[in-house]
Amino acid sequence: MYQKGEIIVYGNTGVCKVEDIGVPAISGVDQSKRYYTLDPVFESGKIYIPIDSKAFMRSIITKEEAIDLIHRIPEIREEIIDNKNLNLLKEHYKTSLENYNCDDLIQIIKTVSVKDQMAQDKGKKLGQVDKFYMKKAEEMLYGEFSIAFNMPKDDVKAFIAKKVIHDKNLLNAIN
Known part of the structure; x- marks a missing residue:
């Protein structure tokens, strides 16, 4: 599991900062799941992805x-x-x-x-x-x-x- 503030690579979006972990205050999300709120570093917007998602995520290289x-x-x-x-x-x-x-x-x-x-x-x-x-x-x-x-x-x-x-x-x- 990634930590709040950690920088990761997410799918084809690329480098993202884990802004928050929890249930986002937006409609349409499964309230029984926890999500990463990702902030793309080089793009605008927010990404909400369930923690247990099979989507590609990894730590950035050192x-x-x-x-x-x-x-x-x-x-x-x-x-x-x-x-x-x-x-x-x-x-x-x-x-x-x-x-x-x-x-x-x-x-x-x-x-x-x-x-x-x-x-x-x-x-x-x-x-x-x-x-x-x-x-x-x-x-x-x-x-x-x-x-x-x-x-x-x-x-x-x-x-x-x-x-x-x-x-x-x-x-x-x-x-």
Whole structure:
């Protein structure tokens, strides 16, 4: 069970603060159940979810886990789906986003970045499905890293890039 004030990841909403636990004073809720009142950190509104819900919720990653993940980014391989069937591509991306696993989010971002470069090399543009899911993966990952590193969400992408380049340069210097 999460505690009041705790920051968690909820479904595809992303980072939320547990604002309250109990029966919310709104109509239409089962008065016999206790609910989390979630306040999305990067969106407006409130979410009321029963404590015993099967909806995806987990604690956010720690700063140490985020640093470890950044160090592992070069090892996370792209997964290029070379299929013209957009429904299969959408399903692949949806499955990768389902558990809000940061490794999977990075894989999507890296995959779509490679696909974008390949399209540009051919004088083409990246498809809308790829753009949509890359944006979604970035929103999810950067939101969580923003909390883990206590920095504005807009600064996370540059921070990650700088760390990856630093690690690469350090590795080259050692070898």
